[in-house]
Amino acid sequence: MRIVVLTKPVPDPASGGERLLPDGRLDRANSPAVVNGNDEYVLEKALKLIEAAGDGEVILLTMAPDSAPETMRKALAMGATRGVLVTDPQIAGSDTVATTRVLAAALKTLEFDLVFAGVDTSDGTAGVVAPGVAALNGLPYLSYAASIDPDEGARTVRVKRITADGYDVLEAPMPALISGTQALGEPRYPSLKGIMAARSKEITTVSLADLDIDPGSVGLDGATTKVVDSRRPEARGATTVVREAPDEAARQIVALLAERRLI
Amino acid sequence: MAGIWVHGEIAGDGSLTKLSTEVATLARAVAEQLGGTEVTGVVIGSDPAAPAGELAGFVPKVLAVTEPTTADHAAGMIVAQRLAALIEAHDPDIVMTGAGPEGRDVAGALSALTGWGVLANATAVRGEDGSPVATHSVFGGKLITESGFAGGKGIVTVRPNSVTPEPAGSAGTVEEATATGELQQPVVPVVDRLEAETKAAQIDDARIIVAGGRGVGGPDGFGLIQELADALGGAVGATRAAVDSGWIPYSQQIGQTGKIVKPQLYLAMGVSGAIQHKVGMQTASTIIAVNRDPDAPIAEFADMIVIGDLVEVGNALLAELRARSG
Amino acid sequence: MTTASRAQGPFRLTDEQQMLRDAVRVLADDRVVPRAAEIDKTGEFPEDMRRLLADHDILALPFPTEHGGLGGELLSICLAVEQLSRACATTGLILAVQELGSLPITLAGTDQQKARWFPKLASGEQLIAFALTEPEAGSDAAAARTTAKRDGDDYVIDGSKRFISQGSVADLVVIFAVTDPEAPRHERLSAFVVEVPTEGFSVTRLEHKMGIRGSPTAELAFSKLRVPAANRLGEEGDGWSIAMRTLDRSRTGIAAQAVGIAQGALEAATAYARDRKQFGQRIGDFQQIGAMLADMDAGTEAARQLLYKACVEIDAGAPDASRWSAMCKLVAGDTAMRVTTDAVQVLGGYGYIDEFPVERMMRDAKITQLYEGTQQIQRLVIARTLLGKAD
Numbered sequence: 001m002r003i004v005v006l007t008k009p010v011p012d013p014a015s016g017g018e019r020l021l022p023d024g025r026l027d028r029a030n031s032p033a034v035v036n037g038n039d040e041y042v043l044e045k046a047l048k049l050i051e052a053a054g055d056g057e058v059i060l061l062t063m064a065p066d067s068a069p070e071t072m073r074k075a076l077a078m079g080a081t082r083g084v085l086v087t088d089p090q091i092a093g094s095d096t097v098a099t100t101r102v103l104a105a106a107l108k109t110l111e112f113d114l115v116f117a118g119v120d121t122s123d124g125t126a127g128v129v130a131p132g133v134a135a136l137n138g139l140p141y142l143s144y145a146a147s148i149d150p151d152e153g154a155r156t157v158r159v160k161r162i163t164a165d166g167y168d169v170l171e172a173p174m175p176a177l178i179s180g181t182q183a184l185g186e187p188r189y190p191s192l193k194g195i196m197a198a199r200s201k202e203i204t205t206v207s208l209a210d211l212d213i214d215p216g217s218v219g220l221d222g223a224t225t226k227v228v229d230s231r232r233p234e235a236r237g238a239t240t241v242v243r244e245a246p247d248e249a250a251r252q253i254v255a256l257l258a259e260r261r262l263i
Numbered sequence: 264m265a266g267i268w269v270h271g272e273i274a275g276d277g278s279l280t281k282l283s284t285e286v287a288t289l290a291r292a293v294a295e296q297l298g299g300t301e302v303t304g305v306v307i308g309s310d311p312a313a314p315a316g317e318l319a320g321f322v323p324k325v326l327a328v329t330e331p332t333t334a335d336h337a338a339g340m341i342v343a344q345r346l347a348a349l350i351e352a353h354d355p356d357i358v359m360t361g362a363g364p365e366g367r368d369v370a371g372a373l374s375a376l377t378g379w380g381v382l383a384n385a386t387a388v389r390g391e392d393g394s395p396v397a398t399h400s401v402f403g404g405k406l407i408t409e410s411g412f413a414g415g416k417g418i419v420t421v422r423p424n425s426v427t428p429e430p431a432g433s434a435g436t437v438e439e440a441t442a443t444g445e446l447q448q449p450v451v452p453v454v455d456r457l458e459a460e461t462k463a464a465q466i467d468d469a470r471i472i473v474a475g476g477r478g479v480g481g482p483d484g485f486g487l488i489q490e491l492a493d494a495l496g497g498a499v500g501a502t503r504a505a506v507d508s509g510w511i512p513y514s515q516q517i518g519q520t521g522k523i524v525k526p527q528l529y530l531a532m533g534v535s536g537a538i539q540h541k542v543g544m545q546t547a548s549t550i551i552a553v554n555r556d557p558d559a560p561i562a563e564f565a566d567m568i569v570i571g572d573l574v575e576v577g578n579a580l581l582a583e584l585r586a587r588s589g
Numbered sequence: 590m591t592t593a594s595r596a597q598g599p600f601r602l603t604d605e606q607q608m609l610r611d612a613v614r615v616l617a618d619d620r621v622v623p624r625a626a627e628i629d630k631t632g633e634f635p636e637d638m639r640r641l642l643a644d645h646d647i648l649a650l651p652f653p654t655e656h657g658g659l660g661g662e663l664l665s666i667c668l669a670v671e672q673l674s675r676a677c678a679t680t681g682l683i684l685a686v687q688e689l690g691s692l693p694i695t696l697a698g699t700d701q702q703k704a705r706w707f708p709k710l711a712s713g714e715q716l717i718a719f720a721l722t723e724p725e726a727g728s729d730a731a732a733a734r735t736t737a738k739r740d741g742d743d744y745v746i747d748g749s750k751r752f753i754s755q756g757s758v759a760d761l762v763v764i765f766a767v768t769d770p771e772a773p774r775h776e777r778l779s780a781f782v783v784e785v786p787t788e789g790f791s792v793t794r795l796e797h798k799m800g801i802r803g804s805p806t807a808e809l810a811f812s813k814l815r816v817p818a819a820n821r822l823g824e825e826g827d828g829w830s831i832a833m834r835t836l837d838r839s840r841t842g843i844a845a846q847a848v849g850i851a852q853g854a855l856e857a858a859t860a861y862a863r864d865r866k867q868f869g870q871r872i873g874d875f876q877q878i879g880a881m882l883a884d885m886d887a888g889t890e891a892a893r894q895l896l897y898k899a900c901v902e903i904d905a906g907a908p909d910a911s912r913w914s915a916m917c918k919l920v921a922g923d924t925a926m927r928v929t930t931d932a933v934q935v936l937g938g939y940g941y942i943d944e945f946p947v948e949r950m951m952r953d954a955k956i957t958q959l960y961e962g963t964q965q966i967q968r969l970v971i972a973r974t975l976l977g978k979a980d
Contacts, residue, residue, distance in 0.1 A: 011402065018402035037539070039521050052424070068373040073604035096381050097374060104375075120367070126383030127362070128420070131339060135375040141340050144364045160362070160457070161337070162514075164465070165275045169455035170337050176451075182503070183513045184519040189615070192461030194645040195608045196659040224380025224417065228396060229409040234549075239562055242569040249569045250355070250579035253551055254587065256567055260527045260549050262471065263495065 001056040003046040006117040008034040009071040025093040025226030035071045036126035038118025044187035047079045057081040065092035076198040077190035083203040093220035100132035105211040115177040130179040140172035146183035267353040271306035271318040272365045277312035282361035284428035287321035295478045298388030302395045309334035319435035331441040336453040339368025345442045347376040350467035362420035370420045378410025380417045386425045424525035471528045477504040478533020485576045494584040502540045518543035532573045536561025590900040602616035610668040625677035628702045643713020643806035651688040653738045664900035667845035674849025678953035679803035685842035690717030692835040693763045698821035718759035737766035746814040756807030757792045768825045773848040778828025789814030800952035837955045840914040843922035847957035851889040851925040854932035856949040868897045887929045892924040915970040922957035929954040
C-alpha cells in the first residue's frame, strides 16, 4: 500500500520567535521549523498501517520555499520511506489557493492508494488545503478522522469522522484523501535506528517548472489574500498571585468569581 | 459589492448550528459597514426548511436548497459544489462560513472550485473601503494580523465564539430551491452513525470550563475536576497531556490540536499553560489557575494564580462553593 | 601556523545529529537522571542502564550496519556519550568503553573477526573492555610485561592488567601482550580478543574509586590463558600501533564524557543560583556568582565545540588526528574539573553534601584528567606534533 502524507513545516510553536517580515511573510530565519503537529498524527497512522501490512511505502509530500528539508528528516526518521519536496524561492508567501494548486499538481505525479493530511496547521489553522486538494484531483474526501481502516483486498477505506454527537462512519474506494486528527494516536519518537537510517533516505526535489506552474502565480505575487497589518495582542493585565493556605485561597477565588458575577 | 453570502450549517439534529448564527450576525455588521450591501443566507441539505427558517431570523433572505444526497453522504464536498454553482449564477462577492469542521470543508473545496482566496479562522471581520478586513490570531496567539482579499472576491471562515449572535430586527424571507446538475466530485457514503461513548458536556460553547492538566495525575483526579465543574455549572476540559495519557476523551481537549474555546471563566487545575494549550483558551474572560509551580507559563496570563496543591485547593474551593449555595 | 582543516565547509550538526542528540537527552532525563545518585552510592554496575542503552540501540552506534550496528560516525557517538554523561558519568562510560574496546577490532580486525564479534556488541548483549594498562605500565604503556607466547595454534598469555574499566563485566577483553620481547619498543606488543570467562582469566581486584563509582575498575590476572591465534588482531607486533590508533579516536569519547559532566554541573549550579535567595535576592544576581557561571558556560561551550570539531576532523582523515584527539581531551578534562569544582562552590555548603549532585560530578570529573592518557601525556602528544613540524 502506498500512502502519501502531506506535511507542512511550520514555525515551532514553542520557540517564541515567530514574526512577520514587512511584506507579511513569515520570517523563517527567526524561528526553527518543525513538522506541523497534526501531520505527525496522520504520519504515525500511515506508518502503523504499513507496518501492520508488512510492506508498503509512506511518501512525504511537502511544499517549502527553501531547500533545507529539516522537518522532512524528522518525518523520515520516524519511518517514512522517502520524501518529495516541491521547492522554489517564489513559493514564499503563498496563500492557501497556491498551496492547494501546487500540492494537487505534485500529487498527480505520484502513485498512491491513500493521501493523508492533518486537519489544519498550527501556523494558519485554515484547514482548507486538504479538501481543496481533494477537489482539484477528484479524490473522495473523508475528513476529521478519528480512525482509518483500509481494506486492501476490497480497495476501500473506512473512516470514523468526528462529529458533535459522536462519529459518522464513512467509506470510500481507494484512492482517497483523508484528513486526520489527534484522535488517531500519539506519534512515536524517532528511534536512534530511525534517525540513523534517515540519512540514506531519498528526498526528491521538484520545481514549479517541473509541475508546469508559473512562479508568478504563487507566492506573494500570486496571493489572493494580503496581510495589511500586524500587531502584538493586548496584554491581559496583572496577575494576582495567591500563596495562602488552601482555605484562604479558596475564599479569594470565590471573591473574584463573585466580583465578576460568575457565581 | 454585490452581496455577502452566509453558509448556514445544519447540525446533527437538523437544526441550524449556533456557529452559523454567529457568522450571520457578523455578516450583517460587515454589510452595514460596507454601505448596506445585501446579505443572503444559503442552507443546503436534505431537509433545509427548518434551519433556513432559523437563519432567516438573522439575515433578510435565505436560499433553502434541497440536496437529498447530504442525508447519507459526507456533506462538505457536496455543499461546496452546489454553492459553487449558485455563486456562478448569482455572483456574490463574499461567502462567509464557520471555521468549524463543516465550514472548513466547505470553504476549502469551494476555494478550489472557484479559485477564490480564503481568509481563515477570522476572530473579527469589518468592512473597510469597500471590502472586508479579517482579523486573525496567529502563531499561537503571539501575533494579531489583519488581512484582506487581493482581488474583489473571497471566502471568510469565522472562528467559533468570536461573535455573540444577535437576531435581526425582523424575520427574513426563505426562498426554496432544489439542487440540479450532476455532482462532479465523488460522493462518500455514511455507512453508520455512532454516538460518543461518554456524553460529556460540550465544551465548545460552555460558559464555564474547569480544565485539568498533567498535574491532575490520573483519571481518578478528574473526579475532582468534574465536581468543580458541576458546582460551577460548567464543563470539563483537558490539556493534550491529559488526553494523550488516556485520562479523558479527546472531545474535551482544549488547545492547538483540540478545541478553541472562549468561556467566561476558565479554571485551570494543574495546567502549565504551555503555548499549545494557551492557544485554545487565552481569550477566556477570566482565567484562574491552580498550580504548584509559580513559574508555570500560565502565571503570565492568568488573572489569578493560586500556588498550591490542586487537590487541597480544589477541595477547599468545593467546600466554599457548596457553603455559598447550601 | 594554522591548522590545515580536512573537513570542508562551516561546521554545524546535521539534522540527524541534532535529532540523535535530542533523543538521547530526552532518554537520559527520563530514565538515567533518576538513577544517577543511587548508582554512585551503591557503586554497583548498573545492569539496568546497560539494558536501557542496548534496548534503545545506543550501544549499536559504534558498529557498522552490516553487523547490526547503526554505523554512527565519531561525532554521533560523542553526542550520545555527552548527553548520557550529563545525567550520569558511569552510564555515559558504558557507551564510551564499548567504543574504546571495539576500536581495535574496527581498526585491525579481519572481516571474519568483525562478523564474529560485532553483532553481539552492537545489540548490547555483550560488553567489551580494553586492557592495556598494567601496574608498571601506565603512561608508559609500551613497557607492558604481560606476555603472549605462541604455542601451536594458540597463544598462552601470562601477566596482569590494572585499572581496566568494566574489566569484570565484559564478555570480551582486548589484551595487549608482548609477543616479541627483543623487538624495538613499539613492535613488541600484539593485540588479542579474549572471550571470557575462560580458564586462566581472573578478576583479582575491584578498585574503590573517587568517582565513576558505578563503573567497575578491575585488576585482571592471566595465568596460562590460552587464546586461539585466530583471535589475534592484525599481525604480531601491531599491538602498540593498534592501541595508539584506538586512543586517537577514543579520547574524543572521554572528552564527550567530560563535556557532559561539565554541562550537568553547570545546569545544577544555574538552577540553584536562580532559586537560592540570600540578602534579599537570588544569588545568581551577585556578580561573583554570575561571573563564575559565565565562565563555566563559556568554558563548557568551548570544550564542546573543540570536541565536535575534533570528531569531524578525525573522521575526515586528518593527518594530525592525534593532535585533535589529545587537544579535545585535554581541554575537556580540565574544563570539567574546573566547572564541577566551581559548581560545588556556587552551591556552598549544599554543594558538599550528597543531597545535591554536584559533589558527585566533581568526583566524577577527575578521572577525565587521568584515564586514556593523563593530561600530561596529552600535552606530550600535542607538543610533539608542534615541535616535530619542520621550519
